[in-house]
Amino acid sequence: xxxxxxxxxxxxxxxxxVYPSSKSTFDHGQHRVLDKVSFxxxxxxxxxxxxxxxxxxxxxxxxxAGILAPTSGKIWRxxxxxxxxxxxGLGFRPDLSGRDNALLSAMLQGASRKLARSFLPEIKEFSxxxxxxxxxxxxxxxxxRARLGFTTAxxxxxxxxxxxxxxxxxxxxxxxxxxxxxRERIGGEQTVVFVSHSPRQVExxxxxxxxxxxxxVSAEGNVQEVLATYxxxxx
Amino acid sequence: xxxxxxxxxxxxxFLWWILEPLLWVAVFYVVFEIILKSERADFLxxxxxxxxxxxxxxxxxTQASNSIVANRGLIAKVDxxxxxxxxxxxxxxxxxxxxxxxxxxxxxxxxxxGVSMAWFWLVPLLLVNYLMIVACALVGAxxxxxxxxxSMVIPLGMTFLLFTSGIFWDVRDLANPxxxxxxxxxxxxxxxxxxxxxxxxxxxxxxxxxxxxxGFGSMLIxxxxxxxxxxxxxxxxxxxxxx
Numbered sequence: 001x002x003x004x005x006x007x008x009x010x011x012x013x014x015x016x017x018v019y020p021s022s023k024s025t026f027d028h029g030q031h032r033v034l035d036k037v038s039f040x041x042x043x044x045x046x047x048x049x050x051x052x053x054x055x056x057x058x059x060x061x062x063x064x065a066g067i068l069a070p071t072s073g074k075i076w077r078x079x080x081x082x083x084x085x086x087x088x089g090l091g092f093r094p095d096l097s098g099r100d101n102a103l104l105s106a107m108l109q110g111a112s113r114k115l116a117r118s119f120l121p122e123i124k125e126f127s128x129x130x131x132x133x134x135x136x137x138x139x140x141x142x143x144x145r146a147r148l149g150f151t152t153a154x155x156x157x158x159x160x161x162x163x164x165x166x167x168x169x170x171x172x173x174x175x176x177x178x179x180x181x182x183r184e185r186i187g188g189e190q191t192v193v194f195v196s197h198s199p200r201q202v203e204x205x206x207x208x209x210x211x212x213x214x215x216x217v218s219a220e221g222n223v224q225e226v227l228a229t230y231x232x233x234x235x
Numbered sequence: 236x237x238x239x240x241x242x243x244x245x246x247x248x249f250l251w252w253i254l255e256p257l258l259w260v261a262v263f264y265v266v267f268e269i270i271l272k273s274e275r276a277d278f279l280x281x282x283x284x285x286x287x288x289x290x291x292x293x294x295x296x297t298q299a300s301n302s303i304v305a306n307r308g309l310i311a312k313v314d315x316x317x318x319x320x321x322x323x324x325x326x327x328x329x330x331x332x333x334x335x336x337x338x339x340x341x342x343x344x345x346x347x348x349g350v351s352m353a354w355f356w357l358v359p360l361l362l363v364n365y366l367m368i369v370a371c372a373l374v375g376a377x378x379x380x381x382x383x384x385x386s387m388v389i390p391l392g393m394t395f396l397l398f399t400s401g402i403f404w405d406v407r408d409l410a411n412p413x414x415x416x417x418x419x420x421x422x423x424x425x426x427x428x429x430x431x432x433x434x435x436x437x438x439x440x441x442x443x444x445x446x447x448x449x450g451f452g453s454m455l456i457x458x459x460x461x462x463x464x465x466x467x468x469x470x471x472x473x474x475x476x477x478x
Contacts, residue, residue, distance in 0.1 A: 019477050066314045068476075069469035085312050108313050 007043040008078065009160055009191050010064060014038055015073035017059055033059045035215040036073070041160070043078075046192040048206035048223065050199070050230050055212045057195045061085055061162045064193065083160035094138035098129055098148050101137050105152045119155045126181070127151040128174070143171055150178055154185070161185070161192045179204070199227050252331045253338055256290045267403045275405075277436070280346055284435050285402040285428045287339050288364065292424060293393040295328035295368050300375030300389050307475045317471045318464045321376040325369055336361075343435055353438040360430050360441065363450035367423060370453040373460035381474050400425040423449045 017034040033056045041047055041064075051057045062068045063075060065085045077083070093101060102123045106116035124133045127147040137145065163182075179201075186192050186205060196202050202209055202223065209226035211219040219226045260283055268278050275281055299321035303310070306320050344350065378385040400422055406429055409415045419426045426449065430441035464471065 062311065067311065067469065067472050069473070108309070108315065 008040055009043050010041040011076040012038055013074045015070045018071045033215055037217055039210055043191055044189050046186045046206045048202035048209035049195045051212040056215045061164055065162055085162045095136055097136055098133040102152045123151045123155055163194045252334050256287050256335050260286050263403055284432045287335055288428055288431050289402055291332045292368055295325050296371045296375055299324040299372030300379045301386055303376045303380040303475055310472050310475050317468055318461050321372040325372050351438040353434050356434045356440050363446055364427050366450050366453035370456040380471050396424050400428055
């Protein structure tokens with residue numbers, strides 16, 4: 001493998017993150033979500049992040065996106081490199097139409113109003129929402145929301161794409177379409193961090209995998225090897 | 236940003252922009268004019284000038300205070316400037332207030348209060364009023380985000396201001412003139428409300444230096460808060476998500 005030759009996009013060094021464990025008392029109860037996590041993300045790779053609920057996967061993504069600052073440790077980001085979290089229903093406003101929500105989401109991901117507007121026909125077509133696109137989002141079913149959220153996020157362009165469980169929703173045919181679209185984007189120069197419970201998806205999409213357990217990196221490296229330890233460890 | 240679609244939630248939609256402040260005025264009118272028999276002949280106009288301007292301040296600041304916490308779903312997903320949330324509330328209230336003030340000025344005109352050169356003073360007065368709202372909204376939003384308990388205190392503070400800013404009583408009618416100047420000096424809201432009345436009802440200019448001082452002070456606080464919120468963006472996100 002020629003990974004050593006690749007550029008480092010992002011590096012986590014001994015990152016710890018602590019949440020207060022109770023809000024009603026005045027003690028210093030703390031819950032350590034991440035404990036000395038270190039790993040490296042290379043340009044153009046797709047990294048799978050595996051772990052159980054509450055293992056610290058989402059927190060890791062939030063730290064990588066710069067939404068949160070680590071309690072201790074360092075996060076090194078490549079110069080001028082932007083990381084964006086792709087997630088479903090990015091602050092959807094139920095009273096606005098699907099179109100307005102798509103526009104807002106795209107703008108929140110950093111697109112200008114004009115650029116965001118130019119995405120809209122594409123979003124409408126890919127999401128297959130048809131006339132519902134003009135209806136308020138509060139009338140949507142969960143699956144329809146997921147379609148809109150996924151499509152909107154897919155069309156924005158960032159250096160590092162952080163994906164949190166987005167492919168686990170929607171019906172079978174849309175899921176297949178979403179996975180194909182994902183694979184197309186991943187196939188290019190896009191750097192991706194992909195969080196999932198599903199070993200099958202990680203196997204299908206990722207170059208490398210990391211298993212996080214109880215706030216620490218339990219296994220790292222080749223997808224097959226990590227998956228083997230993951231499935232044997234969790235069952 | 237066009238977030239005003241919130242109006243579609245209610246049956247009367249945009250009408251509530253005007254209706255709500257007017258209902259407030261009606262409530263005060265019933266209590267202080269019909270039940271308590273105010274001495275003033277022009278009480279309704281007097282009340283409208285004070286109350287309509289005060290609602291702008293109190294509603295915007297109260298809503299903005301909770302705005303960061305209310306948007307934590309979004310904060311969990313994007314690293315955006317946290318001042319955006321209170322500012323969105325303030326901007327929205329500004330548009331709403333244009334309609335309310337248009338109504339106020341029209342009713343004053345209908346009631347026979349002439350439009351004079353003094354009305355030009357409304358421009359700096361509105362600007363200072365706006366700056367004051369921005370400053371208070373940013374401070375309030377940060378306080379509530381860092382210590383959630385402030386969301387209980389802020390409405391209480393607003394009620395306190397409602398009673399102390401001379402909305403249904405005239406600051407200038409106080410028995411002791413020193414007390415009048417003390418209230419005006421200590422409470423900028425009282426000064427602003429009084430300035431609206433001086434311009435709209437008596438066609439006279441407000442104290443320019445005092446107005447500039449409030450405007451300058453508010454601007455300083457607002458600039459400082461913008462800077463602070465940019466510096467502490469991740470800390471605010473952490474607080475909004477966990478506390």
